[in-house]
Amino acid sequence: MTENQTSKQHSCAIGSSSASCMELLNSQELELLDSKMVEVSYRKGEIICKQGAPATQLMIVREGLVKIYMESNTGENLVLHIMPEMNIIGLSSLFEGNNTYQFSAQAYLDTRIQVVDTATFKQLIRSNSSFSLKVIGLLAEYNTVISGRFYCLTQKQTYGRFADVLLCLANRIYKQQKFPLHLSRKELAEIAGMSVESVARILTRFKEEQLIELECKHLNILDYNRMFEISQKG
Amino acid sequence: MTENQTSKQHSCAIGSSSASCMELLNSQELELLDSKMVEVSYRKGEIICKQGAPATQLMIVREGLVKIYMESNTGENLVLHIMPEMNIIGLSSLFEGNNTYQFSAQAYLDTRIQVVDTATFKQLIRSNSSFSLKVIGLLAEYNTVISGRFYCLTQKQTYGRFADVLLCLANRIYKQQKFPLHLSRKELAEIAGMSVESVARILTRFKEEQLIELECKHLNILDYNRMFEISQKG
DNA sequence: AAAAAAACTTGATCTGCATCAAAGATTTAT
DNA sequence: ATAAATCTTTGATGCAGATCAAGTTTTTTT
Numbered sequence: 001m002t003e004n005q006t007s008k009q010h011s012c013a014i015g016s017s018s019a020s021c022m023e024l025l026n027s028q029e030l031e032l033l034d035s036k037m038v039e040v041s042y043r044k045g046e047i048i049c050k051q052g053a054p055a056t057q058l059m060i061v062r063e064g065l066v067k068i069y070m071e072s073n074t075g076e077n078l079v080l081h082i083m084p085e086m087n088i089i090g091l092s093s094l095f096e097g098n099n100t101y102q103f104s105a106q107a108y109l110d111t112r113i114q115v116v117d118t119a120t121f122k123q124l125i126r127s128n129s130s131f132s133l134k135v136i137g138l139l140a141e142y143n144t145v146i147s148g149r150f151y152c153l154t155q156k157q158t159y160g161r162f163a164d165v166l167l168c169l170a171n172r173i174y175k176q177q178k179f180p181l182h183l184s185r186k187e188l189a190e191i192a193g194m195s196v197e198s199v200a201r202i203l204t205r206f207k208e209e210q211l212i213e214l215e216c217k218h219l220n221i222l223d224y225n226r227m228f229e230i231s232q233k234g
Numbered sequence: 235m236t237e238n239q240t241s242k243q244h245s246c247a248i249g250s251s252s253a254s255c256m257e258l259l260n261s262q263e264l265e266l267l268d269s270k271m272v273e274v275s276y277r278k279g280e281i282i283c284k285q286g287a288p289a290t291q292l293m294i295v296r297e298g299l300v301k302i303y304m305e306s307n308t309g310e311n312l313v314l315h316i317m318p319e320m321n322i323i324g325l326s327s328l329f330e331g332n333n334t335y336q337f338s339a340q341a342y343l344d345t346r347i348q349v350v351d352t353a354t355f356k357q358l359i360r361s362n363s364s365f366s367l368k369v370i371g372l373l374a375e376y377n378t379v380i381s382g383r384f385y386c387l388t389q390k391q392t393y394g395r396f397a398d399v400l401l402c403l404a405n406r407i408y409k410q411q412k413f414p415l416h417l418s419r420k421e422l423a424e425i426a427g428m429s430v431e432s433v434a435r436i437l438t439r440f441k442e443e444q445l446i447e448l449e450c451k452h453l454n455i456l457d458y459n460r461m462f463e464i465s466q467k468g
Numbered sequence: 469a470a471a472a473a474a475a476c477t478t479g480a481t482c483t484g485c486a487t488c489a490a491a492g493a494t495t496t497a498t
Numbered sequence: 499a500t501a502a503a504t505c506t507t508t509g510a511t512g513c514a515g516a517t518c519a520a521g522t523t524t525t526t527t528t
Contacts, residue, residue, distance in 0.1 A: 009304070009336075070243070070384075073468075074389070076389070078384065078385055078388055078389060080381055080384070091370075091374060091377075092374040092375075092377040092378050094370050094371060094374045095370075095371040095373075095374035095375040096371055098374065098375070098378060102243075102378055102381060102382070103381070122367060125363065125366065125370065126364075126366075126367065127363070129361070130360075132360075132363065132366045132367075132370070133356060133359055133360065133366075136359065136370055137328060139329075139374060140327065140332065140373060141326075141329040143373065143377055144326050144329065144332060144336055146380055146381060146384060147304065147337070147380060149384070150312065150314065150383070150384040150387075151304050151306070151312055153384075154312055154427060155306050155308075155310070155312060234307075
């Protein structure tokens with residue numbers, strides 16, 4: 001009996017692929033890229049790009065962790081995506097008639113970014129079909145990530161969404177069941193799309209039920225299976 | 235004084251671009267495509283592809299209107315996207331490790347679809363860089379559409395979302411302020427992400443306030459500006 | 469044309485979660 | 499070390515919108 005496919009959705013904001021598309025470029029193309037590219041470093045918390053600004057360049061994350069989010073009039077942000085290294089910010093402005101960023105980006109950690117103008121990037125796409133195919137793959141993956149989050153934040157309720165976030169941190173970022181919880185309650189709330197108070201309540205509940213252990217800023221998922229179950233049930 | 239960029243978001247499920255990427259193919263490539271392609275017709279309401287099924291092919295919408303949605307265990311669907319002709323279903327399965335569709339597709343109207351296998355499609359991407367760039371543009375646009383909907387369905391409340399839907403129908407589909415309302419309340423509810431009862435209540439309210447007129451299945455937006463305002467305020 | 473089924477409307481109730489409020493813990497500044 | 503500021507927890511309240519229920523209209527079937 002196969003599990004219902006629809007239950008596989010999770011709100012993890014991080015994609016699973018990792019290979020860089022840059023390694024598909026030949027030396028000549030790399031040279032072009034190098035000559036056009038600028039490297040910029042951001043400190044934790046700094047804004048990398050701003051919703052509404054002209055989208056003339058792409059930003060390649062070389063190191064760090066970046067939050068891609070939409071700002072709302074109410075000051076509450078919607079996190080679309082979290083990007084570790086080897087991801088590209090701004091691919092969606094490669095479509096005609098999209099001359100401004102529809103999102104902002106902020107560094108979660110100290111982050112190193114390579115900036116290229118869209119024209120150069122398009123030139124690389126034209127000249128190298130493997131590169132182009134890889135970019136399509138990346139965009140396709142971003143689509144999948146956002147759709148998954150869309151589903152979870154609209155269909156699951158708070159406990160399921162929060163379980164998702166914990167599993168995402170464990171699986172995609174730290175790759176172990178015990179990990180340091182650098183993110184504040186506010187940041188967790190933002191990712192899970194809920195209020196800070198809800199996060200606090202859910203955490204205490206999870207502790208009570210011995211699903212997790214939380215000491216000296218380290219979170220340990222004690223019962224992975226039940227956590228997974230909660231994330232699935234919604 | 236420029237308007238806040240964030241207020242420009244709308245939950246319209248339909249993109250704005252229209253040009254086909256097929257017209258960028260040369261005669262040889264078109265020949266290859268023709269030899270590999272199969273055309274299938276679907277009646278209104280029929281399922282075109284199913285979430286969880288192996289994603290081995292792409293479907294080009296040549297005529298009609300298609301709903302792209304995610305199914306949930308509760309039977310409530312999440313509409314990701316509505317595609318008129320010249321759109322491609324399944325581009326997001328062009329990413330490695332994505333071997334099943336993460337969505338279902340259903341014909342809103344009688345629809346004509348051209349089916350191509352992913353391998354052939356990838357071959358075309360490799361051989362024709364303009365085509366490839368256009369595909370990237372399409373994917374980027376889909377990203378934008380889904381992000382916009384994601385924002386609206388999570389940040390706006392029912393009246394704003396419903397105003398969005400009416401404006402989307404008027405602007406993107408019928409291209410006039412008075413249009414036939416073929417969609418049932420249930421379908422409208424699904425698109426706007428709310429219950430059927432809420433749709434009914436909002437419609438009567440809009441009629442009371444003389445924002446719209448609804449007679450013999452034709453909806454007329456009487457006060458476009460206020461409708462727009464409502465959609466913005468959320 | 470009558471009966472059955474489906475779609476729509478309207479009011480009443482319920483509920484998940486946000487918001488408000490206030491106390492306790494931790495971090496930062498002095 | 500002490501004070502100030504920020505973050506976190508916990509309880510109380512409020513509300514948007516879902517669900518429930520029952521009646522009305524429209525469509526489909528026979």
